[in-house]
Amino acid sequence: MVAEARRRRIAGADRDRAAFIAAMGISRELDALISTVKFERLHVLTRPELYRFGIDTRPLAETTWRLEKGARPFISKIAAVKKESDASFRTMEWRLYCENKKRVPLMFAGEIDASAAGKKTILIAASADMSKQAGGPPVRFGKYEVWNGAVDPDMVKAVLASHSLQVRETTPEPEGRADVTSFNIDTTGLASVWTQLGTSCTSVATGPAKPWPANSLQPTPWTDNPWTAGGTLPNASATPAATQSP
Structure with missing residues (x-):
């Protein structure tokens, strides 16, 4: 009984989440991604994911x-x-x-x-x-x-x-x-x-x-930075170049 009640609650929560995502105009790909992330793990959406899912479509x-x-x-x-x-x-x-x-x-x-x-x-x-x-x-x-x-x-x-x-x-x-x-x-x-x-x-x-x-x-x-691009920038110690004329 307890297991069945828990299963129904999870199923109901999944439906509510999917409905909310759809109502916000966000791609169902986000819902599919959420279902693959375990509760104890953290997944920070990357800039390409924000764009692809329709959460932030600024170029x-x-x-x-x-x-x-x-x-x-x-x-x-x-x-x-x-x-x-x-x-x-x-x-x-x-x-x-x-x-x-x-x-x-x-x-x-x-x-x-x-x-x-x-x-x-x-x-x-x-x-x-x-x-x-x-x-x-x-x-x-x-x-x-x-x-x-x-x-x-x-x-x-x-x-x-x-x-x-x-x-x-x-x-x-x-x-x-x-x-x-x-x-x-x-x-x-x-x-x-x-x-x-x-x-x-x-x-x-x-x-x-x-x-x-x-x-x-x-x-x-x-x-x-907010987009978690991997790696660090290279060291650069080149002599400053002259500013180009217009």
Whole structure:
């Protein structure tokens, strides 16, 4: 009797869950996944699963800008961008470091799109003044690509005055053509975090002086972000490249 009552309760709970998922417009694939996860185990939905199940169908999901304090403070934003070829996502990160000799180090890092062929170029432009651009060909480190550079005060002002930054990836194709992919990342909150970075940089500057870069870039593991992309970013200590002219 007890076992039968328990079976009926579980069956009723399964029906209620399935009905709720359907009412929310979420794919029944989620219900099928739930039935395979044991009670004592934890399954965190990945960004591709959120998209595939219809829970969050944004092609671009991004964090807010945040300040990372330490020996070399920086501000960063992480985004997961859907690939055009399938339902998978690429995780990317942008960082701005303390100003050095009126130049601000800027770093971009992202997972390499295995489906893309050819050497790409990455450019970032400020929406307030699209002539203000930075970027170039990234360097590959395993399954990641990294671009290190530095921008001038005018570029920083344009970025802080912008509502978004346009990211444009260009990959050459045969016959002189090019495959261009672009998307915008939000700059909401960037100005206030930039001010906080300035305070942190001033505090660090009171310590022993060290030439830039004081140490290799050691990005925070991406497992700290909401999409749990596996692995850590590579160390990159390349000399900053010159900012490209528009």
